Amino acid sequence: MNQPSIKTKHDTTTHDLKTVHEPVVVRSVGRKATITKDELFQAALKLIGPQKSIASLSLREVAREAGIAPNSFYRHFKDIDELAIELIDRSGIVLRQILHEARLKAIKQSSIIRSSVEVFIEQLNTDEGNLSLLLREGYTGSASYKLAVDRQLNYFQQELKDDLIRLERLNHSKMAHPDLAAKAITQLVFNMGAKVIDLPNEERKAMAEQTMIMIRMILEGARHLDESQIR
Secondary structure: OOOOOOOOOOOOHHHHHHHOOOOEEOOOOOOOOOOOOHHHHHHHHHHOOOOEEEEEEEOHHHHHHOOOHHHOOOOOOOOHHHHHHHHHHHHHHHHHHHHHHHHOOOOOOHHHHHHHHHHHHHHHHOOOOHHHHHHHHHHHOHHHHHHHHHHHHHHHHHHHHHHHHHHHHHHOOOOOOOOHHHHHHHHHHHHHHHHHOOOHHHHHHHHHHHHHHHHHHHHHHHHOHHHOOOO
């Protein structure tokens, strides 16, 4: 499936993720001789953990965690905000690829729902921090961070819409307004994620089951929608 054509100066493609590892020579004695963007991203994710916002980080903190001199930070980013927005874009790309692969494996409507929600919950249980970053900055981040998260959610919606259309064709059925169905599902799942991020696993599973039922309700409603009855 083609990636959405929309791209901003901050957005990163999957190909870009393979090229961000180009090393920059750092001359400071006692510090790393090379540093990559990805190492700076990992340092930032490690510092913010599951609760702390990236806006609370200082450039010196990230540089110290990455083992470089503060001046070396500027070889990749002009400030923390630029790092944060690129990190949000990177996290969105990683998650979109994971969810897309899960949906491609699904051959039934119930399977695509369960596989997507289960993968979403699994990401909350990992230590990588990509999903928690999007959830946190989407609700509590600065205006520029929220805008970056919204951009990624739009990509999620577009890709889910394309997958819903693909699945409907395979099942010889038709769905009204797949774009709105994808938007409703994306917002529902991310709202669920924001609520369960601090809950224990058992409560997460219960919330996930409820979310799957609500997604089925959205899809069934879209499949049987009588637009003449809409006021």
